[in-house]
Amino acid sequence: MAATGEVALVTGANRGIGRETARQLAHQGITVLLGSRDPGRGAAVAAELAAEGAHVVAVPLDVTDPESVSAVARRLDDGLGRLDILVNNAGAFQPATALATTAPVLRELFEVNLFGVVTVTQAMLPLLARSTAPRIVNVSSTTASLTLTADGADLPGDADVRMAYTCAKAALNMLTIQYARAFRQDPEHAHVKINSATPGYTATDMNAFRGTRPVSDGARIIVDLATLPADGPTGGFFDDRGSVPW
Numbered sequence: 001m002a003a004t005g006e007v008a009l010v011t012g013a014n015r016g017i018g019r020e021t022a023r024q025l026a027h028q029g030i031t032v033l034l035g036s037r038d039p040g041r042g043a044a045v046a047a048e049l050a051a052e053g054a055h056v057v058a059v060p061l062d063v064t065d066p067e068s069v070s071a072v073a074r075r076l077d078d079g080l081g082r083l084d085i086l087v088n089n090a091g092a093f094q095p096a097t098a099l100a101t102t103a104p105v106l107r108e109l110f111e112v113n114l115f116g117v118v119t120v121t122q123a124m125l126p127l128l129a130r131s132t133a134p135r136i137v138n139v140s141s142t143t144a145s146l147t148l149t150a151d152g153a154d155l156p157g158d159a160d161v162r163m164a165y166t167c168a169k170a171a172l173n174m175l176t177i178q179y180a181r182a183f184r185q186d187p188e189h190a191h192v193k194i195n196s197a198t199p200g201y202t203a204t205d206m207n208a209f210r211g212t213r214p215v216s217d218g219a220r221i222i223v224d225l226a227t228l229p230a231d232g233p234t235g236g237f238f239d240d241r242g243s244v245p246w
Contacts (some may be wrong), residue, residue, distance in 0.1 A: 007080050009033045011063055014041040016099055016226030018130030020215040021087055024223045026054030032109050035061030039072035057152040063116030076094035085226045088117040089139040095161040106164045129188055136194040137225045138176050147245035173237055180235025193234040197222045219235045
C-alpha cells in the first residue's frame, strides 16, 4: 500500500480492538505507532502486521506512567515532529456488580480508562496541533450510555457486572465533550476533531471472546472517526450505525 504520510498512535494496541485498529489504519497507508505496555508483545504484533505490508512501529507505552508517555511524545517530536491520529484505546476491566464494587476497584479502572487518556492526550496535544487534520478517538462502550442504562435497555456484555468500567467510560464520554468544546474555542486547536467510539460487544480477551462481533467490525467505527474528512463531526458518541445517546 502507498504511504499517506500520516502518523497514528494507538494505545493498548498489542491485542483485541487496539490491534485490529492499528492493522486497519496501517492498511490505509498510515504509519502506526503500536503502543503496548508489554514491549515483547508489542514487538511481536508489529512484526506480524509488518509481514502483511503494514508500516507499524512498536513503542513501549504504559498510559498510567507519565514518563512512559513522555518518552513516546519525545520520540515522535524528534523523529516526525507531529501526530495526526491518536486512538485512546488502552483499557482495563474488572467484573463486579454495583453492590460489590469497592472504591479501590473504581480507582484502578479510572486510572487506566480515564486518567491514562488525559495523560496521553495532554502529552500528544502539541504534536497533534502541528497536524493539518488531527483526529482523536476515545474508545468507549455502549454500556457507558447514561440514556440507554437509565431507560433499562438490554445492554450487551454482562452490563450488570461492569459498574467500575462503565462509570469510567461514562466519564470518558464527558471528557470527549469537554475537549471538543475547548478545542472549538482555542484557535491553536480548533482544527482538532475528537469523538467517542463504541465498538459494540466485540469478541476479545476482555470478555473471554464471548462477544458477538468480530474485531474487524468493532474497529470499523474507530478507524472511520480517526480518518474523518474536514466536514466530519466532533464531540460526538458513535457506533458503526450512527450516533449513540449519551
